[in-house]
Amino acid sequence: MREAQAAGRYERLPWIRVVAGEPSRVSVTMPDRVGGTATRPWALMRPGQRRALFRSTPAGLEPLWLWLNEDGMPRDPHGWHHTFEAANRRISGLGLDGFRCTPHMCRHSFALRWFSIGKLVRGHQMAHLSKDQTDDFREQFGDTWHLVQTMLGHKRVETTKDVYLEPFRRLEVEQLLAHSEGFPVARFMAEAFASHPRVRTDPLAGDS
Incomplete structure (x- = not known):
């Protein structure tokens, strides 16, 4: 970005809009x-x-857009x-055939990992609650889905259930975790997902 500012690249863009003042978390003035x-x-x-x-800064125009190219645009x-296509080509060039990743695969991985974490955390949070209290908690704050x-x-x-978290639906994790006291849930999920076509790795790998 600094290089682009020094070269005056932003000022030459015909489609930019310079905001007035500092944007807030909820709105922007133009x-x-x-x-x-x-x-x-x-x-x-x-x-x-x-x-x-x-936005205007002492160093020149500065993009509010989070993601920039190497040239600052x-x-x-x-x-x-x-x-991702470039990364896949580099990986293929290293002889790692069959290994491929797309942005949407990362989105699926994100969903799978956070559902796993959310289930385990919620399980600990509600372990001391009665069934009625648990139902009331879910009604007020929603469940992990x-x-x-x-x-x-x-x-x-x-959409979340049927597309992104279909592996969990197939395992009926709702019932599994409801009766999981003393059961090695994390190890079971890793073993169960090992053969699922939509799961490449253990969604909880790396957690301690």
């Missing part, structure tokens, strides 16, 4: 078309609109696919 300013919630701005936002939202749904940004929890 110049409007009639010489004034307009404040818009972040939640209503599309990725392409966010990518065009810059804001990265295209779909640019990660090219990054809804936790992962929120983290992935899904509109419907069925």
